[in-house]
Amino acid sequence: MxxxxxxxxxxxxxxxxxxxxxxxxxxxxxxxxxxxxxxxxxxxxxxxxxxxxxxxxxxxxxxxxxxxxxxxxxxxxxxxxxxxxxxxxxxxxxxxxxxxxxxxxxxxxxxxxxxxxxxxxxxxxxxxxxxxxxxxxxxxxxxxxxxxxxEEGRADGVFAGGDPSAGSGGGAGAAMLLVRCADHRLAIAIESVHTILPRVRVRNSPLRHGSCKGVTDYDGTEIPVFDPLELAGLGTLSRTGGEESEGVAIRFRDGLVVMMLSEVLELINVGAVERFPLPAVQVPGRRYLDEVLRVPGHGDFLSLAVPAMLEHDDLKALSRLNTPHENTVPAQRSEGSGGAAGDSWDGAGASGDTYLTFAVTRTGAKDKEFAVPLREVVEILEFPERYSVLEAGHDQMLGLFTHRDTVVPLYRLSRLLGVPDSPLESAYVLVVSTDPDSTSGQVAGLVVHGLRAIERAVWQDPNPKRSGHPDGSLEAALNDVTMLRVAAIGTADEPRMLARLDLSAIGAALVPALSSSSSTWVAA
Structure with a gap:
């Protein structure tokens, strides 16, 4: 062995x-x-x-x-x-x-x-x-x-003999990490754990929704953070603003997501523990719960079904939003990958894909909302306090700003779509890659208002309005629209009809205009 x-x-x-x-x-x-x-x-x-x-x-x-x-x-x-x-x-x-x-x-x-x-x-x-x-x-x-x-006072021999193997199903001999979340004691299969984070400081972020509580810094990168109790329907792990907790970084196919914890207790081999099946309890996240482990000297622990968590659409989408602090702002995708299994993208959208929904402008009841595949969004930022303003030469472009050592061209999406502008004080910037299928694409910043939710498509128009943008023009990219019915993840809200924008194609059509523009820039 x-x-x-x-x-x-x-x-x-x-x-x-x-x-x-x-x-x-x-x-x-x-x-x-x-x-x-x-x-x-x-x-x-x-x-x-x-x-x-x-x-x-x-x-x-x-x-x-x-x-x-x-x-x-x-x-x-x-x-x-x-x-x-x-x-x-x-x-x-x-x-x-x-x-x-x-x-x-x-x-x-x-x-x-x-x-x-x-x-x-x-x-x-x-x-x-x-x-x-x-x-x-x-x-x-x-x-x-x-x-x-x-060693004193320990007769259970949890790791005292044998060879624990890393079976993905948590079988006999598998390694498990014992943790505490508020009053719940949980066990996590170690093979999907990228690292233990003894200090996790969660910051608020536009990504915050449902079980996602914000972002934290790890190894020069912003990583989304989620609450496992809320995901599994066991309550919430309450934290005050800025308070540190512990956590583990879970490794998904396209990136990491941090699971927030109260305390990491111990690493054990479950070959020495008793295992009990979980009854068919009626909790919203039952599929993310596996069984009960009785660990000698420690008591009972509820094991998390990590394979089911790795297939959670929302968490998979968040894992693609690992944003580095320096050098460049790359698209968070595996090279040559179309995303995780079951998330193939054909350019028009697919039922079950995860979307970010947002308003382009703020006009009360007339807010114009759209959807964009979350995989196309590299990062979501608050509107920058300072940026270089474009005085003339390009009606849609606001200017340039520097973020994480990358110069990002900044555009008003409202002007591109021909809808009224709104004050920039309450705006957000969607940083999108001009080539989301590789790590070599440039980036563009598109100004939007009113981030709504992370939602899932339940229906798509079988006959979308598509130009195919063969010439890569901005007009063709703006006319490449698909109608979707989307439903907010984790809610009982009725699905609603929205238009999907191809922001990557729009960004690719806009960025070349920067090099051809002979404009004057001033600091805002």
Missing amino acids: NTTYGLFASGDACVGVPLADVREVTPCPDRLEVLPVTAPGLLGAVNLRGQVIPVLDLLAIEGRAEKPSGEAESGPRRVIVVLLHENQLLGLIVDGVHGVTRPGAMTRMGTSDGSDLLVSHTFARPETGNIVSVIDVDAMFALPGVPVVR
């Missing part, structure tokens, strides 16, 4: 530890307890439920970034991996958790004189091809001068 490895970030490296040697993963405190002991890489100790566990920094052991005892440098993603080896405990501080994997071929590592290293093997991660360095746990516990402690 192939060994299953937990994957962790240590600086720029990805390191692997046999999952059988991992007792749990816990957030790193702001400061570790000081031990009156000096040893290479020893940072101090953590008090974990009354048991004092020494903590090492792998980078410091290797002679890099060594810190005085007690200084954990607890950044936004630092966590402690508690290793359990021959009934002894030791903590290893890492920068993040990257799930689990089962490798194929492995390469032995050593030195020319035959001495052992802390890294015993390397392998290429099957899912990504990235190199994983395997930590020699025997060598880690044998480091000279490093204190270890004997």
